Amino acid sequence: MTWLITGGAGYIGAHVVRAMTAAGEAVVVYDDLSTGIAERVPDGVPLVVGSVLDAERLARTLTGHRVTGVVHLAARKQVGESVELPLQYYRENVEGLRVLLEAVTAAGVPSFVFSSSAAVYGTPDVDLVTEETPCVPMSPYGETKLAGEWLVRATGRATGLATASLRYFNVAGAGSPELADTGVTNLVPMVFEKLTEGAAPRVFGDDYPTPDGTCVRDYIHVLDLAEAHVAAARALRSAPGHTLTLNIGRGEGVSVREMIDLINATTGHDRAPAVAPRRPGDPANVVASAERAATELGWKAKYDVQDMITSAWAGWVRLHPEAARA
DSSP: OEEEEETTTSHHHHHHHHHHHHTTOEEEEEEOOSSOOGGGSOTTSOEEEOOTTOHHHHHHHHHHTTOOEEEEOOOOOOHHHHHHOHHHHIIIIIIHHHHHHHHHHHHTOOEEEEEEEGGGGOSOOSSSBOTTSOOOOOSHHHHHHHHHHHHHHHHHHHHOOEEEEEEEOEEEOOSSGGGSOOOOOSHHHHHHHHHHHTOOOEEEOSOSSSTTSSOEEEEEEHHHHHHHHHHHHHHHHTSTTOEEEEEESOSOEEEHHHHHHHHHHHHTOOOOOEEEOOOTTOOSEEOBOOHHHHHHHOOOOOOOHHHHHHHHHHHHHHHOGGGGGO
16 A cells, blocks of 8 residues: 655654654655655655645646555644635645545545644633534634545545544654754744743743643644554555544643743753733643544554653754754
8 A cells, every 4th residue: 555645744744754654554755845854755755746736746646656545744734824824724725635635536545644633623611622522713724624624524425535634732742853843833842942042931821720820732742643643544444434533632731831841851941931921812721532542543642741842852952053052
């Protein structure tokens, strides 16, 4: 079986590629390299440079490489940017998915794994978010992921395509320093950036109804997330026409202040955070119930938050050597 991994040169995608190949799966990477890095693609893995909006290139890739399954990771993914550029997000995340699914069904590909997000839930008022928790996304990014789930599921019902939508929670860490996240849009690299600058990390609001007043989130190591894709791919292969929607998290909440304290301790710093006003739409508590993933996939997260921070810091220092001296 050969899997096409769109966005396979990105941060998460590169880890999925390695997990799939380590599991003995044949892989082809499809990436427009707008944010992906070609050097992340391992030797021996074909790289096709192209957009998911390019129907002809997709069709040639699917048939030319005899693709029998797709893991779709390629997407725009910054919440704030999506508010400023909603048309671009809907074009790339929803229309790009429609074009891809059309090519997939025309080529007779039987399995499709979709990269979704906890952003589909919006601001849930529950201790643990299950897959039945109402989806009320608060940003165009979250809307495009929910619309994507609908499109994937509807295509599966109509064509018999086996599908899985994986709702990621907060992804962090790195499998090796060269695969670390190069963006600075998530909490861990944002704190690293401030520490490197000699500045105080920022906490957006410290008056939430949580134990220490800061937001609580569920963090998942990118290696665990990659293994979840392998498990989902294999589950679909063994159950043609099956449909899954699964949370991918650890089921444990960590507050922003706790994360900053751990990062300080790991990196040898001691910088108290500066408190900034709340950001609109930030929920107090978003923690996954991952029981369904355990039941359906036999998958469970192995790595803890300390593993995430340590591995992410090694990657940060590789890209920013001055951080080791800050």
